[in-house]
Amino acid sequence: MVSRVVLGCGAVGQRLAEKLSDWYGIQRVVCERQSRVEALREEGVDALNADPTDPDVLVDLGDVDVVVVASDEPAQNRAIARAARTRFTDALLVAYAGVGATPAEDADLAAIADRLIDPETAFAAVVVDRVAGERAEDSLELRRVLEDIDGTLAVVMHDNPDPDAIASAVALTRLAKAVGTPAEACYFGEISHQQNRAMVNLLDLDLRNLERDDELGEFGGFALVDHSRPGVNDQLPEELHVDIVVDHHPPRGPIQGTYQDLRYDVGSTSTLLTDHFHRFGVSLDSTVATALLYGIQIDTQEFSREVSTLDFEAAATLLPHVDDVVLERIEAPSISGDTLDTMARAIENRQVRGSVLVTGAGRINDRDALPQAADKLLTMDGITTTLVYGFMEGMVYISARAQGTDIDLGETLRSAFDQIGSAGGHADMAGAQIPITDAFGEFESDEERDEAIQEVIEERFFEATEQLPASVRRTRYDDDPDRSGELEFTFDGGSELPLLLPSSGSDSDEDPTLDDGLTVADE
Template identity: 55%
Template sequence: MNRLVLGCGSVGLPLAERLARRPERLLVVLEDDERRADSLREEGIDARSLERTDPDALRTVAGAVDSIVLAPDETDRLLPLARLARAAYPDAFLLACFDSGTAAADRTAVSDLVDRTIDAAAETSEYVLDRAGDDGVRMRKFKRILRDIDGTLAVIAHDNPDPDAIASAVGLTRIAEATGTDATPCYYGNINHQENRALVNLLEYDLRNLTEDVDLDEEFAGFALVDHSRPGINDGLPESTPIDIVIDHHPPRALVEARFVDLRSNFGSTSTLIAGYFHQLGIEPPADIATGLLYGLQTDTDDFTREVDVPDFEAAARLVDRADSSALQRIESPSVTADTLETVASAIVNRRVEKDVLTTGVGRISDRDALAQAADKLLEMDGISTTLVFGYTEEVVYISARSRGTDLDLGEALRDAFGQIGSAGGHAEMAGAQIPVGMLVEEDDEADRGEVIEEVITERFFETMGIELTRPATAVYADFLGTDELGE
């Protein structure tokens, strides 16, 4: 694809010079003045003159183009160039540079044709370059796909969504609605974690809890995934569901198929990406959205201490002035359920430590979110760098893991340990896994179930970590039950 500059005035020339030094893109600057084109070529810029100003001629000279900057010397040429560029490349990103001599009527007409305008007299070439870059192309494609959806877009968070997934789903819904597309934030499973419930209730988020009996094709015309990237993996969608949009910050385990995909694993949260979309599209997030996105960013980066990057701080700086600080305080200090306290207590009692790695099983659970809270809490213990907490329901074993201050990639470790018998993944310092109970246990006896799960999970994880167990996992499980022999 070519990045194109149409015209080469006082803004276009320095911009062309900067673009020409970028090896990853072929630059084509079009001028109807052959002498100007010759002069640019002498400076090492790929400049080509355009004799006929019609769309076919432009496509013939320029080839495939995904972004165009309109920066002519003569202000009266800006509108004709905008019409030419849009006719030749209806799907390209167009940025127009106004100057002080651009007439008001031309400004209005050009603005209707292009994706973004700037006041060239007030901006640097670096600013123009940023606006003409990959983010502009991405936003152009994103808006086009949103507008193609003829009906309601289902914005799907992952199962039992956390604050990052919740805020991202609601945020993307608002963005879709601002572009004229109906959208509904959805999730499968439950919202049990007390802070997650507080987030939804205090900010009055209207999320739809989907069940298996919902006729997806009947109710929705399109599907977007946030904070995860594949249908049927950590959500209740059929794996064959065609996906329109994927926005996620987790590294993918396999090919992600969608009409629009934005995966940036260097970001600390999906909320960071969604906040960036508000900014790039020029949409001001309302207070409830800004509050949720800031909280989602904050929790997924562990208060900006875990896998955080510059864009996370920039997003937070834009959100903080619009966020409701009082609501944030109430979300962060909700009441804790008895089930959560019992799970954390069981995790403490049943802990097993080998070197600086702690594992613990809590038995049958009713709230899987409590596992993450236990993993975070146990990571605070002196001398512990990695924690893994697991529990099970009738059908699934859930695992939550945390680490800090190590070279370990926890997401890779869990994939190595459990990827062949279930789904696993995450980031270097925060990861999880889900394993069907049927992959581990054939009998229905509760005592046998707990024993087998304890043994398989613990031994697989320590083996992956390269740590030799000092005691069999079954012996630790017997201590937890308070018996001399298992089953007594």
């Protein structure tokens, strides 16, 4: 654990010490002014009334990793910094320049300290970040739209929401309430994945589960998070007016909304909400911070998939406020017997061609067990791509994973299954769903029907994985400022896969509810 001390304590230093104590924890504050020491103690800060340049006082502090020099007086800060550098030779020394410091005094202090904080420069940087530039204007527009909502704002996640959608919805409701607009975080479907349920329960998140026939007239406005079109991966009317859209997935159709924050070059929607919290100047409590960090972790696969600089910056902003104990409990929930049974059947039924593994788990009670089985099977030696499927309530659900391969799973699943169902997702994490149509009623038994479905799914996916690597190039234009975050898929040829099952009659423009909250709109 990092040990921090604050030496000297002016007006800025007192505020800094209080924030450091709340966010990171500090070992002690040493200050000559009794009134400031008493004020800090009232805030629960360990403060000592003593001379911060006294070598005996500094020796008693023990080992220290970070020293913050924070008097208001430039001359005193230089004296404290010299004493601290002598005593704590290996510590990071951060010094506040003080009020009215001259350029020469700043230079003297900078020669002693590792980091110099100049109040004028720091203030200017904060002001520019908050009120100038494209992103600042964007946050101001979001604030204006939130303030204009007449009534309660419904912040709607995609169906069967994942951690990124849940965290984003909770965060946007907090921003709405901060500007005086009541809001509710809402979703259709269910939250069944163990980790997602643990997230909701352990953080005691207030979410509203909507039904398709619920009266929506009670709401004064609507916001969509982690998806961008009403009626597509949610059960809202397609013609619904949307006030706010915040999403990081490239859409597959026109987006309508009074306010839109669509940034495709970041790894999660939680990252975007964290950015708005910073610009709104709204304090992060441990509940929202823990939820947002977990949302970023999941959608970026622990900062290993399609992660951006802004994702790391958001995580750094959130980390001081996160409840580490709760986060650890969310990350390691208990596993149900049904999930273990699904994994066991998936392992037993696996079929492997080269580095590609396909397996059926049969009839399932929890669709969220499929991605867990796909992740587990991906750890097998020599396997780079996995697909796991199961049947539930008239639907075949599919979850696929990949690592260390040129296959784009989202495009592969679309190629294999869009003719008979709906599919989509990311390059290394995707899903699909296929309705079990009336055409299978001619079979004499469920077993015979299941065998036919198994044959079709396995053959279509194996064939798709054999064709797509040579025929599809996936290009991302992150280095081109005019096309940042834009994706392009170039097809060099290759025949269309044959239709092996009767069409479900589904509209190809409609995105399905997929495992892990993925939609066809996901890249």
